[in-house]
Amino acid sequence: MTRSSDYCYMNENSISPYLKCSFCSKPFVDPVITDDGSRSCRACTSSDNVTPLKEKLILDMLDDLRIECVQCHEKNIRRGDYKQHDDTICPQRIVLCKASDLKCSWTGTYAELDQHLQSCPFEVLRPIFTEILSKIGQDQTRRSNEQQQVRNENKEYEEFKKEVEHLRKERIELENAIHQMTNQTENILGNQIEQLNKLYHEQIKRNNELEAEIKRLRILFLQHFPVWKKFQAEFEQYKQSINIQQLKEQLERLQLETRRISEQLTTIPAPAPIDNSNEITYMKQLFNQHDVQIKLLARKKCVIPGKFK
């Protein structure tokens, strides 16, 4: 942190009042504008409502002011470069021992550092410390690698455990499925065996019935066989008694006779037609005469009811 007390202005009276703070009367450091529009150093105002001053000309003029380092008394330093001077150039700047990383607690000016380093016990031991630190570093790296390996192995073990658990669940599911299938198969086979048994018994029953029927028919056949034999013998006897040839000859003779008679019938001349028209005319006349006589009788009141009206 650059403090204005670490440097003083050269020819301060010649600096324009336009660049100076009304509170501390010094050139602005980190200038801000307050809510009433006035300018001041950020540290000098008590107002919280401030905005940084951004006028480049003023900022450049402030950076360009010449100062003197109160620690090393170097003059004519640009105020804008003072931080760099204080951090890296000023021989009177306060520094830590180079062996502060080895826990040396010495502090002093940069100018005194070389002298301290010549007697600094930590810096003398640096090669040993470096070796030890290197070994520690290697150990740490190795341990870190081992820890990483253990973590990886743990992770693999967890994944393996998960896989085992997954396989165990699958095995249980498969066992259940097999059990279910076995039950179903047993049921189906049981039903089929029952049906086959039923069919087998029905078939045996049917066979027995058929055998009984065959037996009955055989007995019946044996009973009827002598009768049939007798009928057959009688039929043969009867067949021999009829002379088919004789019957045939008789039939032929009858046919010849029939043909002969029908031929005779065709040779008989047809009778001459009878002319009876004279007779019919005579009968009509007779009828008319009778009719006249009946009508005459009817007039003489010799009426025969229902006739000749």
Ligand SMILES: [Zn+2]
């Ligand atoms: Zn001020």
Ligand SMILES: [Zn+2]
């Ligand atoms: Zn200095």
Ligand SMILES: [Zn+2]
């Ligand atoms: Zn030291």
